[in-house]
Amino acid sequence: MRPPGQDGEQGSHASVTTAPAHGDGRAATLPASVAAHLLPLLALALAVLASLFLGLGTVPLFDVDEGAFSEATREMLARGDYVSTWLNGAPRFDKPILIYWLQAASVTLFGMDEFALRLPSALAATAWIGAIAVFARTRFEGADDPGTGYAAAFIAATTAGVGVIGRGAIADALLNLFLALAMFDIMRYATDGQAAQRRRVYLWIGLGLLTKGPVALLVPGAASCLGFALQGRLAAWWRALRDPLGWAILLAVAAPWYLLEYARRGDAFLAGFFMRHNVERFMAPLQGHGGGILYYLPALLLILLPWCGLLLATVPAMFRAVLPALRRRRMASDDAFLWSWFLFVFAFFSLAGTKLPHYLLYGVTPLFILMARARRAPHPAWLVLAPPLLMLAAVAALPYALERLAPGIGNTYMREALGRGEVFGGAWRAVAGLLLGAALGLALWRGAALWLRLATTSLLCAGALGGLLLPAVGELQQGPLKEAAQLARREGWDVQRWRIDAPSFSVYRAAVTPSTPAPHAGQVILTRSDALHTPQLAGAQILYRKGGIVLLRVRN
Structure with missing residues (x-):
């Protein structure tokens, strides 16, 4: 595929032979002017799909921003209030109304999930x-x-x-x-x-x-x-x-x-x-x-x-x-x-x-x-191609770096959140390695134009970002929170937050989750594992714990 911006040399009336199409040997032709626009348009469409839509609905909502916008939209629909926005039952003044209207329309059409909330x-x-x-x-x-x-x-x-x-x-x-x-x-x-x-x-x-x-x-x-x-x-x-x-x-x-x-x-x-x-x-x-x-x-x-x-x-x-x-x-x-x-x-x-x-x-x-x-001007190939190679190398090295660094992190929450090696399975590591290998091959392919090599490696980077990096980071940071919220929803627990700001929990639980100034006996609390050592939670019953996210019932 010709990358965007690399149009052919033919004039507007030239044509490109595609394949013999007639019994008498005549060839079917495609006007060069059409090919010059169709191929870059296809490449651009592929870039948009890889960058914006690949796995759009498979990554959990990120806190705090995505969670806050999404919960405000959920509460808008629950309240039937399409003028004022609320977050966990409190007025929200952060942003005007248009994005909430669009998210509400999308959720109404497709359901309350990550895809619908991100689609606008x-x-x-x-x-x-x-x-x-x-x-x-x-x-x-x-x-x-x-x-x-x-x-x-x-x-x-x-x-x-x-x-x-x-x-x-x-x-x-x-x-x-x-x-x-x-x-x-x-x-x-x-x-x-x-x-x-x-x-x-x-x-x-x-x-x-x-x-x-x-x-x-x-x-x-x-x-x-x-x-x-x-x-x-x-x-x-x-x-x-x-x-x-x-x-x-x-x-x-x-x-x-x-x-x-x-x-x-x-x-x-x-x-x-x-x-x-x-x-x-x-x-x-x-x-x-x-x-x-x-x-x-x-x-x-x-x-x-x-x-x-x-x-x-x-x-x-x-x-x-x-x-x-x-x-x-x-x-x-x-x-x-x-x-x-x-x-x-x-x-x-x-x-x-x-x-x-x-x-x-x-x-x-x-x-x-x-x-x-300026793309056609002569540029040093090493300077232009180094960033995509470094980006793909960083993605491929991420699981190995976390395996080495996570056990030595002093904070309990961060150690548990980053220490979940199961997020990076064999297929994840293999795809990351293949993308890096392909980019290295393109960088060394001196017979191709620099713009072609840069555009192709950038497309590989977009795929790595949307298909590998964001899903992995989302699972590390937000996957356990989503699981905890779904558990609380199934069990019908009335949950309050303590020492954690995670509005996506309310989205997945489909209910407001207010913050409590201090845990009290009998409460179900959402918190982080680095808060477990506090006297207020002594003897608490752990209901869920994974990746630094904890649901517990206070006993004392």
């Missing part, structure tokens, strides 16, 4: 990748650079960041879709000046506000301002900002829910959503998620695995191309917006108090396009 994110990530393909094809492809759209989408589909976030039952894949659609229409408007393009931007921002809040307005607003400024066209940005019909569209989409939620919860909504989860999140680390000013440099390399080598190889040429235009403040329109988009997100979240790797995804879409545009 997987579909949103698929649409995000598709939007990249369409935009890059129409803006950057030409006779001298065919296939850029498919290449950019393929890079996006096979990065670790998109693969992980697109499989998560959380709001970020949906937000990234709306951010990309908004920025793409901003770029179209900057060159075409059509009112419909400008007003679609307001629509996408409105949907983003319903997905994750003010960041959906901040990123395209600030990035577009910088982009117009780099072209010396701030007056055009200001005119677009004063579009009354655009603002009417945005408010019609987003305002009704915000007003309804404020009418219900009043100042608690303002304090919980706007102040704590937006203003305070920028001002100080929340829930221990802090980091230094350079936090996002290594995070960027991890998010872009296995493509970070291509990024490192192309960055010097990228900067050499844009620096003269920056000094003149007359950068080409598309370059101005692509760089403003990435650099604003990188700088803003580097200054924020709360730091999480996936925040950087709000600004990596332009990097997918920039890397695709």
Whole structure:
């Protein structure tokens, strides 16, 4: 299969002979223009399937984020309340409503399980990748650079960041879709000046506000301002900002829910959503998620695995191309917006108090396009191919590393959670070894083009992430919790949590699991094995214990 972006040399009227199809010896032919699009499209579809849908419903929900979103959706359906969200019986102000509506619709159609809860994110990530393909094809492809759209989408589909976030039952894949659609229409408007393009931007921002809040307005607003400024066209940005019909569209989409939620919860909504989860999140680390000013440099390399080598190889040429235009403040329109988009997100979240790797995804879409545009330049093969090889080697070595390291871990919970060698069966290890061997063979195959080798090894990495790594990590961390919840549901136990935050337990138990300040006699408690040594649990009856997860009945 030809990788995305490696179109043939034939013109639009050439044809490709497929096989003799007629009795007189005439050959059936396929137009080269069709083949040039069909094969990359098939490769892109395979990448999306491997990265986003392979085993989507087989991995347990990860805590805390997936568990919290999923439990809030379960409680929405149980309460019949489609305006306010709740988590284990308490008001939840973390995110707006749209992702919960989509999860609720999916669960109603397919049932309350991991597949249904994750499906909206997987579909949103698929649409995000598709939007990249369409935009890059129409803006950057030409006779001298065919296939850029498919290449950019393929890079996006096979990065670790998109693969992980697109499989998560959380709001970020949906937000990234709306951010990309908004920025793409901003770029179209900057060159075409059509009112419909400008007003679609307001629509996408409105949907983003319903997905994750003010960041959906901040990123395209600030990035577009910088982009117009780099072209010396701030007056055009200001005119677009004063579009009354655009603002009417945005408010019609987003305002009704915000007003309804404020009418219900009043100042608690303002304090919980706007102040704590937006203003305070920028001002100080929340829930221990802090980091230094350079936090996002290594995070960027991890998010872009296995493509970070291509990024490192192309960055010097990228900067050499844009620096003269920056000094003149007359950068080409598309370059101005692509760089403003990435650099604003990188700088803003580097200054924020709360730091999480996936925040950087709000600004990596332009990097997918920039890397695709630079893919044919000569690059050091060792630099480009080293990251996918290291990634696959790390996956293959994981079970052996845990076997060696887990027994020496001092914390009881961590030792029991990571010491479950049965998770990595013989088939798992064999497949991991085969993927690594195939990648090594491709790296050594000097007769093939570097882009072909990199694209193929990246596809192997996507399969390893979705088919091996995430299922294994999910079973280590969440498998026992799911088993414990299903046991509690079968036995009809009224369970409370102590010293553990695991909202997925409530999803699998199909009931609210409140936290208790202190265990009392007769209670069934969910906790971790590192809490068993406390006096409050002395003499407790162990009902379930596996992988550091414990269900017990308090006796004293």
